[in-house]
Ligand code: NAD
């Protein structure tokens with residue numbers, strides 16, 4: 001089977017490409033490299049001993065995408081491509097709607113024209129309404145996202161639901177990720193953010209390696225056990241395996257499914273920092289600062305639906321996440337920039 005991964009050179013896409021290659025799929029990566037390096041895919045090929053096809057192009061280029069789908073006889077698409085910086089999305093909302101919503105529209109048009117009707121989409125727990133009622137099942141109400149990034153994800157979910165309602169021969173999986181973190185256990189591929197990281201784990205790793213002086217913890221006055229925010233950190237390899245299972249489950253079976261991919265456990269910022277210090281042996285200096293606008297107190301998944309319907313489970317612990325994040329960071333202090341061109 002041939003899988004086309006839009007955004008497959010990025011953080012989650014590169015780990016998924018590795019898992020798919022190891023499972024015997026043919027992989028075509030379609031990425032404009034706006035937030036990724038070609039090096040991630042070279043390393044995926046080295047780790048798996050298999051080659052993949054790379055196409056440097058934009059998902060908004062519908063004819064190019066249609067050509068890629070036809071030429072490579074693609075069976076299914078996993079759609080990672082998009083912009084994902086929450087803060088930036090409030091400054092550049094149109095860029096987010098254009099790339100994420102417009103890009104997905106272009107993808108669906110190309111798929112329709114090429115008669116490819118199996119699609120796995122990267123959504124996010126950010127689509128859920130803020131709630132005190134944890135854990136979140138897929139039936140929890142979606143809300144009015146607090147930023148254009150989140151709105152773009154919810155709009156895409158609606159678009160896919162409407163597409164399916166009109167075309168019930170499509171097979172669509174909407175995967176709502178919680179907080180992806182960690183790296184492949186080899187330390188060869190991992191998360192390589194541009195500039196100062198927004199997310200907790202890359203920030204902590206860069207403090208530990210000495211690229212940043214200290215972590216700012218955004219608030220210790222939330223109604224949580226230690227006052228810091230609680231999140232569901234899911235190991236990126238467990239997440240990648242979830243894509244394999246989801247793609248497998250929907251192949252040759254029409255339907256639209258929504259699945260939470262989370263570990264089903266919440267950890268506070270302080271717990272995460274302590275786990276990182278424990279496994280890395282490095283101190284992570286921090287200061288408590290004010291809350292970050294738009295943050296919620298707590299969020300974790302009920303992953304039961306994915307576990308039972310996909311025969312999938314998170315196998316890795318919070319300590320595994322921290323150990324693998326640290327291995328990646330310590331072996332690649334400047335990320336993929338360390339590699340010879
Ligand atoms: P990433 O930025 O590492 O990967 C996205 C990839 O898409 C990059 O390789 C980028 O070059 C590519 N891309 C962007 N716009 C494109 C376009 N117009 N045409 C072709 N390629 C394009 O991000 P990631 O963390 O791997 O996230 C993958 C997906 O998962 C995204 O859709 C993101 O919104 C979603 N997601 C991520 C998280 C997270 O915390 N990382 C959480 C929930 C959902």
Ligand code: WQD
Nearest residue numbers: 086124126198199200201203216217218229230231269295
């Ligand atoms: C985690 C916790 C912060 C950085 C975001 C997006 C969400 C999804 C995943 C894509 C929170 C605290 C963080 C720091 C801190 N992305 N923190 N200091 O906000 O749960 O989710 O990424 O879909 O849409 O909103 O993740 O890693 O930014 O934060 O104290 O420097 O760490 O306040 O409690 P978040 P995060």
